[in-house]
Each structure stands twice: as structure tokens, then as C-alpha cells.
Amino acid sequence: MKAIILLVLVALGSLFAQEAVLDLTKLHSYADQEVPAYINRDNTPDNNPITNIGATLGRVLFYDKRLSKNSTVSCASCHQQEAAFGDPAVASVGVAGTTGRHSMRLVNARFANERRFFWDERAPTLEAQTTRPIQDHIEMGFSGADGDPDLSALVERVSGIELYQVLFTAVYGTSGVTEDRMQRALAQFVRSIQSFDSKYDRGLASATNLNADFTNFTASENLGKRIFTRPPGPGGGAGCAACHQPPTFDIDPNSGHNGVITSLGGGQDLTNRRSPSLRDLVNANGGLNGPFMHDGSKATLLDVVNHYNAIPALTQGLDPRLAGPPPRPGGPPPQPQRLNLSENEKGALIDFLGTLTGSNIYRDEKWSSPFDDDNELSFVVLPAEARFSSENEVMTVEATGVPRVTYFLKSSSDLETWNDGVAITADENGLLSHEIQDMPKAKFFCFVYRSSE
Numbered sequence: 001m002k003a004i005i006l007l008v009l010v011a012l013g014s015l016f017a018q019e020a021v022l023d024l025t026k027l028h029s030y031a032d033q034e035v036p037a038y039i040n041r042d043n044t045p046d047n048n049p050i051t052n053i054g055a056t057l058g059r060v061l062f063y064d065k066r067l068s069k070n071s072t073v074s075c076a077s078c079h080q081q082e083a084a085f086g087d088p089a090v091a092s093v094g095v096a097g098t099t100g101r102h103s104m105r106l107v108n109a110r111f112a113n114e115r116r117f118f119w120d121e122r123a124p125t126l127e128a129q130t131t132r133p134i135q136d137h138i139e140m141g142f143s144g145a146d147g148d149p150d151l152s153a154l155v156e157r158v159s160g161i162e163l164y165q166v167l168f169t170a171v172y173g174t175s176g177v178t179e180d181r182m183q184r185a186l187a188q189f190v191r192s193i194q195s196f197d198s199k200y201d202r203g204l205a206s207a208t209n210l211n212a213d214f215t216n217f218t219a220s221e222n223l224g225k226r227i228f229t230r231p232p233g234p235g236g237g238a239g240c241a242a243c244h245q246p247p248t249f250d251i252d253p254n255s256g257h258n259g260v261i262t263s264l265g266g267g268q269d270l271t272n273r274r275s276p277s278l279r280d281l282v283n284a285n286g287g288l289n290g291p292f293m294h295d296g297s298k299a300t301l302l303d304v305v306n307h308y309n310a311i312p313a314l315t316q317g318l319d320p321r322l323a324g325p326p327p328r329p330g331g332p333p334p335q336p337q338r339l340n341l342s343e344n345e346k347g348a349l350i351d352f353l354g355t356l357t358g359s360n361i362y363r364d365e366k367w368s369s370p371f372d373d374d375n376e377l378s379f380v381v382l383p384a385e386a387r388f389s390s391e392n393e394v395m396t397v398e399a400t401g402v403p404r405v406t407y408f409l410k411s412s413s414d415l416e417t418w419n420d421g422v423a424i425t426a427d428e429n430g431l432l433s434h435e436i437q438d439m440p441k442a443k444f445f446c447f448v449y450r451s452s453e
């Protein structure tokens, strides 16, 4: 028997004007994004590489408010694309009040040497991190305490949403929803959020080394780069690079806290030793993606620089690099770091931080909401395979769906006009199959799932 594979489907955009469509035949590229050669850190675990389909599921979960107790809050409520996946508010609004710390930007999380997540590094991996907000009483409310339902109730809720049965099947082969599967997909999506199209990257790409002046930088930006990189002391540096390591600007895993010790809940918090990458502190329009630090206490980059210029106090757990010179017998009492930067040097440091800003993360559709303004995602397009048997002149079109769920088989001869589609219900094993007797004119096929939620 001769079998030929014809098919594949493309943009159905025109068919579904105004409706939110997730087209799995034309996935965005999450897995194969270009990473500059000088980036040599990657915390992707061997058992959860980014795939285009997995990150696509992660994208839907990330933007779905139904992951919170009262369906009002999604991950994206506090991690907004236009703010480099942070939140302009000091404290973010969750289902039961406001968060105890400032939200973190999620840029280049994949390229961090510190593999523990959160300001205080309490999540051992990014995978483990992703379901913590769901289980937080304030953030998304499936805590299993204080009258909240627990995570199994959320898993049950997601399992009951047919759209997710369709998507989990497309990613994992079966429709079962588990915490592990949600974590994998969410972590893939978060790891995919990368930003390497900054002025700094263009400078580094054409420079011989990290420490050379960049030809595309202004004099002030190059001065700022030297101050950022050099250790404090006679060289006139500020020592930032020791903890915020170029070229990723992720945090040194051995960092102590940096002397910002106020807790939003009142009192002291000496546990914050992680920082998001310092990339995209400034957004593509020159505005700030602040406020900064775990307590959101620094509204501007000048506030940040002033903090390091004169660390307020020697407190327990302060990183030794910020603790000033060791006391000498008979010398003055110990005093934390005093950089004595001039106004000009502070300005240069701020100018340099501005070169770490990209533009793609703020506008790339692959990281945007897949839902429409009414929080609906109406259609999922699945690829179909078509086989023609010349023996009996039958064309068989097949795909994997969810058992007993109905899809529509659409066909086209030119990828422009599509027929209305025959309703096909997947069998007990999820097989979607349709036989066409006469040699059809259509060359392209897809199965479309229409959500009724």
C-alpha cells in the first residue's frame, strides 16, 4: 500500500476574527531561541527541557485566572509583560490582600547560577517555585489552610476544564492534570522569557572582552560600566559585578543580604539574598520597572545607588563585601561600605544600568496573554495527518484528541478558504479519524477544538 503524507495546517487567523485562537500547528519558538555565545549559564534541568508545545501550555496557565481561588488573579496579574514580568506596585494584590514582598521581574531566570528562587531563596528549583504562588493564602489561595481549599482542589478544577484536557493531551499524550505536569509547563514558560537584545549585548558582541570600553556606549555609559565592574577602593569601582555577575547580571549564589532589611509586614527581614537579573530594570521607553528590592523601598535607580554608596548599618547576615574595611585595633569603629561616589559617577552608573534593557520581551506575542478581553480562549487548532491509500482510493485523516471530545475537521485546498468542518468525536483511545472516499480536492487538514467555557 502506498501512503503519502500530505497535510499540515497553517494560520486560521482569518477564520476566527475576534476570537482568541491557540494554533498548535504553528507554535511560537520558545525552545530554539538564540542565546548569545558569551552566555554560559543555564539552569534548565535535564528532565525538563523547554519545548515549544510545553511552554505554550505554560503560557496558557500563566495567564489563566482560574488558577486562583476566586478566579480573579493569574500569575500575570503580578508578573506583567509591560513591566518585564514584574509589578509596578510595591506590594501586589492577591486573592486575600497584598503580598509580603515586592514581586520579582522574571527576565532570564533560566540563566541564573543561583538555582534557588524567591528573594529568600526558599524554593529549591524553578519547577518547585511555580506552584508555590498557587498555594499561597494571599496570592492565589489554594493553601489548604485558613479555610482555603488545597492544591488537589485546584488540580481537580483544572482537570475539569475541557480546554486543559485538550492541551495536556497535546503536550503529554494524555489528559491527566498533575502538579508535576503544571510545574513543568510553567517552568518552561518562565525559562523561555529571555532578553538579550540590549545595547549592552550589541556592545559586548563587538568587543574583545567584557572589560574593554564598548564602542557603541557613551563616555558616561563606559564610565558606569567600569564603576559597576571594578571593586571598591583605589580603582574607584563600586563592586556591583561581584554579586550581580555580568554578562547575565544574575546574583552570586554566595551573596549575603545587601543591607535592605525592612519587611513590608513591619520589622526586619534579613533573609533576602537573591536578586532577579539586573537586566531590564529600565523598560524600552526609558521608564523604570521598579520599585526595586524585596520591600520595593527604592523608587529610583538613584535611590539604589545611594543605598550602596552608604550602606545604612552593619546588620547580621550583611554580605562581607558590603561591610566596609575590617576594624583595626585602635582604629575608628567599624563602618559599612562608603563608596563616596561623586554625583557624576552615580549618574554614570545609572546610565550603564540603562544599557541592560532589551525591547523584545515587552512586545513578543509568545509571552503575551493567549486569552481575549473576556478571558476566553475559544479555539485550539491541532495538526492532522492525512494518508491516501491508492488501493481503495481512501483518504484517512487522523490526530490525537481527548476520548469522547468532539472536534471539527477542517480542510482547505489553498490554506485561504476553509470548509465549515465535519464534527468528529474522538474514540475511547482518543483517536480522531475520518475517512474520505473520493479523492478530495483538499490538501490541508486540521482538527479544531472549540471551547464552550
Ligand code: HEC
Pocket: 062, 067, 073, 074, 075, 076, 077, 078, 079, 092, 093, 094, 095, 099, 100, 101, 102, 103, 104, 105, 106, 109, 116, 117, 118, 119, 120, 126, 129, 130, 131, 133, 134, 138, 139, 140, 186, 190, 274, 275, 276
Ligand atoms: C499576587 C501576586 C503574585 C502572583 C499571583 C504570582 N506571583 Fe510570582 N512572585 C510574587 C512575589 C511577591 C514574588 C517574590 C516573593 C518572595 O520572594 O517571597 C514572586 C516571585 C516569583 C518567582 C521567583 C523569581 C526569582 O527570580 O526568584 C517566580 C519564578 C514567580 N514568582 C513565578 C510565578 C508564577 C509561575 C505564578 C503563577 C503560578 C506567580 N508567580 C504568581 C508575586 C506573585
Ligand code: HEC
Pocket: 105, 119, 228, 238, 239, 240, 241, 242, 243, 244, 255, 256, 257, 258, 260, 261, 272, 273, 274, 275, 276, 278, 281, 291, 292, 293, 294, 295, 304, 305, 308, 309, 319, 321, 322, 349
Ligand atoms: C554583596 C552582594 C551585592 C553587591 C556588591 C551589590 N548588590 Fe545589588 N543586590 C544584592 C542582593 C542580595 C539584592 C536583593 C536584596 C533585597 O531586595 O533585599 C540586590 C538587589 C539589587 C537591586 C534590586 C533589584 C530588583 O529587582 O529590585 C539593584 C537595582 C541592585 N541590587 C543594584 C546594585 C548595584 C548598582 C550595585 C553596586 C553599586 C550592587 N547592587 C551591589 C546583592 C549585592
